[in-house]
Amino acid sequence: MSAAAPSAASKALAASLPHAVGAEASTTATDKPPRAPLRMRHPDMTQVDDSSSDSERGESDSEGETTAVDDGSYQDDNFVRKVLAKERPLPPITWRTLPSNINVISTLALTVVPALAIYGALTTPLKWQTALWSVIYYFFTGLGITAGYHRLWAHRAYTASLPLQYFLALGGSGAVEGSIKWWSRGHRAHHRYTDTELDPYSAQKGFWWSHIGWMVVKPRRKPGVADVSDLSVNPVVKWQHRWYLPLIVGMGFVFPCVVAGLFWGDFRGGFFFAGAARLLFVHHSTFCVNSLAHWLGETPFDDKHSPRDHWVTALVTVGEGYHNFHHEFPQDYRNAIRTFQYDPTKWFIYTMYLCGLASQLKTFPDNEIRRGQYAMQLKAISKQADEIKWPKSSNHLPVLTWDEFQEACKTRQLMVVSGFIHDVSTFIDEHPGGRALIKTRLGRDATNAFYGGYYDHSNGAANLLAQYRVGVIEGGYEVEHLKRFSDVIESLKESGADGVAGKSADLQSGPVRVSVIKGDPALKSAPLDNLSNAPTFKVNRLTGGLGHALNPAA
Numbered sequence: 001m002s003a004a005a006p007s008a009a010s011k012a013l014a015a016s017l018p019h020a021v022g023a024e025a026s027t028t029a030t031d032k033p034p035r036a037p038l039r040m041r042h043p044d045m046t047q048v049d050d051s052s053s054d055s056e057r058g059e060s061d062s063e064g065e066t067t068a069v070d071d072g073s074y075q076d077d078n079f080v081r082k083v084l085a086k087e088r089p090l091p092p093i094t095w096r097t098l099p100s101n102i103n104v105i106s107t108l109a110l111t112v113v114p115a116l117a118i119y120g121a122l123t124t125p126l127k128w129q130t131a132l133w134s135v136i137y138y139f140f141t142g143l144g145i146t147a148g149y150h151r152l153w154a155h156r157a158y159t160a161s162l163p164l165q166y167f168l169a170l171g172g173s174g175a176v177e178g179s180i181k182w183w184s185r186g187h188r189a190h191h192r193y194t195d196t197e198l199d200p201y202s203a204q205k206g207f208w209w210s211h212i213g214w215m216v217v218k219p220r221r222k223p224g225v226a227d228v229s230d231l232s233v234n235p236v237v238k239w240q241h242r243w244y245l246p247l248i249v250g251m252g253f254v255f256p257c258v259v260a261g262l263f264w265g266d267f268r269g270g271f272f273f274a275g276a277a278r279l280l281f282v283h284h285s286t287f288c289v290n291s292l293a294h295w296l297g298e299t300p301f302d303d304k305h306s307p308r309d310h311w312v313t314a315l316v317t318v319g320e321g322y323h324n325f326h327h328e329f330p331q332d333y334r335n336a337i338r339t340f341q342y343d344p345t346k347w348f349i350y351t352m353y354l355c356g357l358a359s360q361l362k363t364f365p366d367n368e369i370r371r372g373q374y375a376m377q378l379k380a381i382s383k384q385a386d387e388i389k390w391p392k393s394s395n396h397l398p399v400l401t402w403d404e405f406q407e408a409c410k411t412r413q414l415m416v417v418s419g420f421i422h423d424v425s426t427f428i429d430e431h432p433g434g435r436a437l438i439k440t441r442l443g444r445d446a447t448n449a450f451y452g453g454y455y456d457h458s459n460g461a462a463n464l465l466a467q468y469r470v471g472v473i474e475g476g477y478e479v480e481h482l483k484r485f486s487d488v489i490e491s492l493k494e495s496g497a498d499g500v501a502g503k504s505a506d507l508q509s510g511p512v513r514v515s516v517i518k519g520d521p522a523l524k525s526a527p528l529d530n531l532s533n534a535p536t537f538k539v540n541r542l543t544g545g546l547g548h549a550l551n552p553a554a
């Protein structure tokens, strides 16, 4: 579209587009008042305040897109590209600029905690009660993040009662990973802009960047906008945000320490093990969701982006390791959908549901989940098909009359099966049924003999036969058994596999191409092809001893 005033038709079209929302729908680029350009801001990622939240920085509470789109200077309707074009990144960090670009608070948190944990482990005897308490507290604070921050607040995968919300908010505070609102805002941006420059912890920037790098140095760009207006009005989120500093001190260190001290007299162990060491594990457990879960495993639901499923990641992340599923169906309260897969977060949410503390557990329609799996399986199969050497397409073979075929037989060892002319010269000595039987059919139509008249060959034999094609007999016909095979592929496509966006091309693999033989009319009466790439049979000959003696060729 040009920058000139838009026509009435184009206005109507714009209004009818699904992405046209509210005022955006009825107005266009040139109608709108000019907007202030996007400001480049680099929120301190560890700050307790919510400076990175769009809803509070006055840009937009609901979408945030309005700050970056349609001021008339961009013809591109890709939001990420538009933002990237408008917002210049900060200059890359060099060794010289590194010190001033260190994110001091989070770097301190990420170094002091392990230092405390190591010091404590080396200087403090571990009581079994403290060890058990540390594990329990690890799961409590871990669930605060996975069941609370992540699935409840960031993705709204279920509804939690007020007591459960407070319970999760306290657990999440003990994990010391920022307030619910700050965390969810970053996480929503991560989902919305996965693998792009606007993804705050994009796996495309490397394992260590997505694991901790994005917190250690000041990011070159702020995360893409994300809507957290729902969280801005949630009383528990607001309460936790307001009291975040005392909450992290209390739940991160004081509470685990006091419990161990009051119940079995181990204040020191409680501080170092249930406090510092446990926190170290919770931190890296969550960080693994950003790093390991984008790096290790399979993509059984979609391979558009980097998230992957793996049971190892699930084990270390309290069940968040089925990350390919999660990115595909983020509002599903589950990460693991199979019974044997490890997802204690899902079990916890479900137990809360049974106790009446959680409700409206969302699950994505099973049919669509299975469609995703099905499409990926088809894609894998069609990849295999691409690696297979398929017989020459009948449409590119010379077409000979029967008499021309007879003439050619005077100089070559040829045989017709199912309308194709085959050069069997390289196979005749390899034939499991013996040389003689093939010889009797040279220069003849052996279709009947091949398909049961004499011997009902396996499909393997029929596939092999196809590799010896060099031409077609005029008036070729449909090959029934191949047609059946291609029908299977067609019905797979009709069943919806072909309707999966971006995947239809993957289904155009070999077998479909060989159902009808026609030959190339332009190659009528052309000389027969030479046999190219004839199948090879590997022979492991013994070269000595008895084998040598028995080998007649030796």
Ligand code: HEM
Pocket: 422, 424, 427, 431, 432, 433, 434, 437, 438, 441, 446, 449, 450, 454, 455, 456, 457, 458, 460, 461, 464, 465, 468
């Ligand atoms: C180029 C054409 C042919 C190919 C590629 C071929 C391939 C094979 C293969 C791979 C087998 C092993 C068993 C199986 O896979 O079914 C086989 C077995 C056999 N073939 Fe063929 N064949 C050809 C033509 C013929 C013809 C024209 C005849 C008969 C007139 C014939 C008769 C037999 C018999 C009787 C056996 C069974 C051998 C046994 O198990 O003792 N074949 N052939």
